[in-house]
Amino acid sequence: MLDIQTHMDYDGQGKAEKFSRFIIILFGIVGFVWGAIIQQFSQTVYILIAGVLLASLLTVPPWPIYRKKPINWQKARPDPTQTATTAEENKKKKK
Numbered sequence: 001m002l003d004i005q006t007h008m009d010y011d012g013q014g015k016a017e018k019f020s021r022f023i024i025i026l027f028g029i030v031g032f033v034w035g036a037i038i039q040q041f042s043q044t045v046y047i048l049i050a051g052v053l054l055a056s057l058l059t060v061p062p063w064p065i066y067r068k069k070p071i072n073w074q075k076a077r078p079d080p081t082q083t084a085t086t087a088e089e090n091k092k093k094k095k
Contacts, residue, residue, distance in 0.1 A: 005062055012066025016059040023058070027051020 008016065031047030 005064075005067060008062045008066040009069045009071055011069045012062070016066055020055040020059040023055040024048070024051050027054070 027050060028048050031044040031051070034047060035041055035044030
């Protein structure tokens, strides 16, 4: 069966955020310069939209590069009420 991962670790979230900011800022600067050169603001907007779409494609899905340091969760502690009942049951069984 196909196991699809749906999470990112904390380091991966940080990497994705930095990467998306870098891409959007880079496309914004390039779009601004290109739009100023050809005197078309619409070109600036189109280039910025392309940067946002690219950043979304590269950072929203949980790609394997964002899952290199998985979180190791602790095991759940037993419920104190159940532990007390099982301890009493064990004492009764021994008698």
